[in-house]
Amino acid sequence: MSWTRALLNASVYLSLIPLLWVAGAKLFCSAVSEKRPWRERRVFPFIPVVVGVHERQVRKLFRSACAANRVYGPQLETTRKELMKEIRHALGIRASLFLMQRVVTGFMFIAVTVFTVIFIIHVPNDPGFTARDLSVLSFAAGTLTAVALFMLVYGRGIRQWYREASDAAAIELCADILSLIWVITRGGRGVLDVGYRCSLLRQRLGDFAEYSGYFFEAETRKGVLRHVAAVQKELATHSDKVMKEGEAALPGMVEMVSVILDRLIAQRWLGLLDVATLDDGTEVVQSSVETDSKRDGLILIGGSAVAAFVVGIGAAMGAPVAALMPVATMFMLGPAMMWGGRKIGVSPRIFLDSMRDSMGGENGATATPRSSEGAGDGNP
Numbered sequence: 001m002s003w004t005r006a007l008l009n010a011s012v013y014l015s016l017i018p019l020l021w022v023a024g025a026k027l028f029c030s031a032v033s034e035k036r037p038w039r040e041r042r043v044f045p046f047i048p049v050v051v052g053v054h055e056r057q058v059r060k061l062f063r064s065a066c067a068a069n070r071v072y073g074p075q076l077e078t079t080r081k082e083l084m085k086e087i088r089h090a091l092g093i094r095a096s097l098f099l100m101q102r103v104v105t106g107f108m109f110i111a112v113t114v115f116t117v118i119f120i121i122h123v124p125n126d127p128g129f130t131a132r133d134l135s136v137l138s139f140a141a142g143t144l145t146a147v148a149l150f151m152l153v154y155g156r157g158i159r160q161w162y163r164e165a166s167d168a169a170a171i172e173l174c175a176d177i178l179s180l181i182w183v184i185t186r187g188g189r190g191v192l193d194v195g196y197r198c199s200l201l202r203q204r205l206g207d208f209a210e211y212s213g214y215f216f217e218a219e220t221r222k223g224v225l226r227h228v229a230a231v232q233k234e235l236a237t238h239s240d241k242v243m244k245e246g247e248a249a250l251p252g253m254v255e256m257v258s259v260i261l262d263r264l265i266a267q268r269w270l271g272l273l274d275v276a277t278l279d280d281g282t283e284v285v286q287s288s289v290e291t292d293s294k295r296d297g298l299i300l301i302g303g304s305a306v307a308a309f310v311v312g313i314g315a316a317m318g319a320p321v322a323a324l325m326p327v328a329t330m331f332m333l334g335p336a337m338m339w340g341g342r343k344i345g346v347s348p349r350i351f352l353d354s355m356r357d358s359m360g361g362e363n364g365a366t367a368t369p370r371s372s373e374g375a376g377d378g379n380p
Contacts, residue, residue, distance in 0.1 A: 006131035010138035014145065021146035022153060029157035032100075038165055041092035043100045051099060053091045061172075062087050064179030065261075071185075072251040073178075073258035078265050086265050087175050090168040097165060101158050108147050115143050166207035167264060173201045174261035181250050191246060194253065198239040201260075202232040209269070223270055230275045231260070 035045035042050055062084045069076060076083070118140055162169075177197050184190050209228040215221040238256055241249045256273065263272050 003131045003134075006134045006138075009135040013135075013138040013142035015142075017139075017142040018146040018149050021150045025150040025153035025157075029153060032157065032161065036161075036164070038093045038096040038100070038161065041089070041096050043096055043103065051092055051096045053088055053095060055088075058084065058088045058091060061091075061175050061179050064182045065175040068178040068182035068185070068254050069258045072181075072254040074255060076258060076262045078262050082265065083175075083261075086171055090172040090175075093165050093168040094172065097158070097162055100161075104154055105151070108151055112144060112147050115140050115147075160211060163207040163211040164213060166204040167212070167267075170201055170204040170208065171261065171264050173197055173204060174257050174264065177201065177257050178254060178261070181254055184247060185250060191242060194250070195239045195243050198235050198253075201257075202235050205231060205272070215269075227270050227272065231272045234273055234275055 031045050037043065037045045037047075040050070041053075042048070062080075065087075066080060066083070078086075177194060180190055180193055180197065184194070205228050209215075209221075209224045215224055234256065238249070238253050242253055259274075260272050
């Protein structure tokens, strides 16, 4: 194979393959966003497979929540049958999204592993670097880049889908808080857990108000955001009161959470609580975006550790370190694109530039010994 053909192949592999994978990822995410299969407890659109839930878990959560509401809370407008149905539906939505994330992530992990092994095995042990080596390694690097970009698009999609399903997560959390309070009043411990779950509930309410596609009108979304901000303020106040007064403040928490649960089921997003909507222009709500920076640090540390491990294994097998740099770049920057927040600053353009730089460094590092070897052969 000539060097011209090899360079042409490398250009196609490093541009066309990622482009096709990204296009496929966008089409897939668009279909999922349009069909919203998790609302029907399905994993993928057009596949009529419903995710089941553990009925024992549903009944346990339902009975504890009803017991706490019966003793300390107001009379719910929602019937017991409807409440059990909503709890089962909320658990099914969470299971569907979790399985959707694991299936695609597992498939991509297998693909990355296979091409990484091919990449390492094909690297020659001698310092020579042929045109065929460039073509094969470019194909492997292009495929790895494509997988990383696919996971970037899919990762952003799955985060958006979790936020769009936050109303179901909020229903589950309300029932969970009531169940936990019932356990505490029966002699258990967990006042701090009540505060933690209230914080999660505030995040889920904020996620749905800010990211849901149901609020098309700007004024409607603004009103929902302001009302949810007021509800979050009340939840924070009662949560602090529970941590200050202990079990004595739990009946008030049960009453408030029961009202929120009842109105979440009725989809009364402008009347979750009978509180005055903040009139100071406040629209900033607590959402899960605030936890992105903590996760970014773990993502960077984990990606760097995996990249170092891959380089170490490849070097132990005799592969030149310079030839392993594209693989290390993919493992180090890929997770940052897939799961990292906006503040981490790793965009697809930065990833592609890094992959091209690593491929360029590899070619230069391997071409120099070959030319020096050839010059030495000409001398007696």
